[in-house]
Amino acid sequence: MMGVALTIAGSDSGGGAGIQADLKTFQELGVFGTSALTAVTAQNTLGVHGVWPLGPEAIRAQMDAVFADFDVAAAKTGMLFSGEIIGEVAAGLAAAGNPVLVVDPVMIAKGGAHLLREEAIAAMRDKILPVATVITPNIPEAEVLAGMAIRSAQDMEEAGRRLIAMGAQSVVVKGGHMEEEKRACDLFMDGRGERIWLSAERIRTKDTHGTGCTFSAALTAFLAAGEPLEKAVGGAKRFIHAAISDGLGLGGGHGPTNHWAYHRAGNALKGEVLIDS
Numbered sequence: 550m551m552g553v554a555l556t557i558a559g560s561d562s563g564g565g566a567g568i569q570a571d572l573k574t575f576q577e578l579g580v581f582g583t584s585a586l587t588a589v590t591a592q593n594t595l596g597v598h599g600v601w602p603l604g605p606e607a608i609r610a611q612m613d614a615v616f617a618d619f620d621v622a623a624a625k626t627g628m629l630f631s632g633e634i635i636g637e638v639a640a641g642l643a644a645a646g647n648p649v650l651v652v653d654p655v656m657i658a659k660g661g662a663h664l665l666r667e668e669a670i671a672a673m674r675d676k677i678l679p680v681a682t683v684i685t686p687n688i689p690e691a692e693v694l695a696g697m698a699i700r701s702a703q704d705m706e707e708a709g710r711r712l713i714a715m716g717a718q719s720v721v722v723k724g725g726h727m728e729e730e731k732r733a734c735d736l737f738m739d740g741r742g743e744r745i746w747l748s749a750e751r752i753r754t755k756d757t758h759g760t761g762c763t764f765s766a767a768l769t770a771f772l773a774a775g776e777p778l779e780k781a782v783g784g785a786k787r788f789i790h791a792a793i794s795d796g797l798g799l800g801g802g803h804g805p806t807n808h809w810a811y812h813r814a815g816n817a818l819k820g821e822v823l824i825d826s
């Protein structure tokens with residue numbers, strides 16, 4: 550039977566991040582995508598022009614409707630915005646028996662707009678992190694959640710250890726923001742001591758809008774399709790690397806990535822992305 554994936558995230562009218570990136574990625578990877586919208590943003594490649602969160606009741610009703618009728622093989626969270634929304638999402642996940650969950654702890658958009666309120670950080674730590682199968686922070690998000698500065702590979706490891714100690718089953722600390730590094734290196738770690746470095750050439754491009762959403766959606770899709778976590782993280786890295794490499798040149802600011810590229814690139818990607826455990 551076809552795998553079903555659920556994204557619990559915000560809408561990006563510009564189509565490169567949020568729910569739109571997630572559903573496009575699910576479709577590309579052959580899983581059936583469902584969604585629970587948490588907020589509407591008026592957004593394009595130039596920035597976030599407005600944010601309207603949905604009421605917790607509306608978010609919960611979407612989750613309950615999906616869980617009641619579909620066998621959700623994996624879910625992900627993206628923009629959760631407030632402590633109130635996080636509480637409701639955590640309750641909705643618990644009511645569904647806490648499915649396999651990818652947590653992309655979205656905090657700040659590339660242009661600086663806050664997609665998570667400061668007051669919600671504690672709720673993210675206390676209510677969402679402990680039910681995460683895997684959490685996928687970028688460097689600034691890992692710094693906030695782990696409470697430390699990250700400047701090196703050793704710091705990435707220490708932050709990963711701290712997030713696992715806080716209750717996440719596993720973590721991918723994404724190194725996209727380490728711009729002085731020649732390669733974009735992400736570190737996967739789990740509670741049993743597994744370490745996998747995922748590394749690819751750093752592409753010189755400003756079109757990186759939605760890279761985090763797309764990476765976590767690809768990870769969710771591979772899990773929904775039944776891949777083990779260690780393989781799913783490698784697949785997600787290949788998917789995002791292809792999407793960044795084959796840019797579309799859309800919009801006047803930080804453009805979206807190319808969600809079709811993974812299929813077009815096929816086996817050529819195997820040599821480009823290095824996976825070291």
Ligand SMILES: Nc1ncnc2c1ncn2[C@@H]1O[C@H](COP(=O)(O)OP(=O)(O)O)[C@@H](O)[C@H]1O
Nearest residue numbers: 687723724725726733734750751752760761764
């Ligand atoms: N310029 C780039 N070239 C290649 N890979 C990149 C680049 N920027 C980000 N990535 C990769 O894209 C994914 C998302 O990364 P990151 O930028 O760290 O997160 P976010 O989009 O959440 O801020 C990671 O796998 C990262 O290594």
Ligand SMILES: Cc1ncc(COP(=O)(O)O)c(N)n1
Nearest residue numbers: 559560566567759760761762
């Ligand atoms: C609705 C929404 N959700 C998330 C992001 C973050 O995007 P990125 O993947 O670039 O960190 C965004 N810009 N908009």
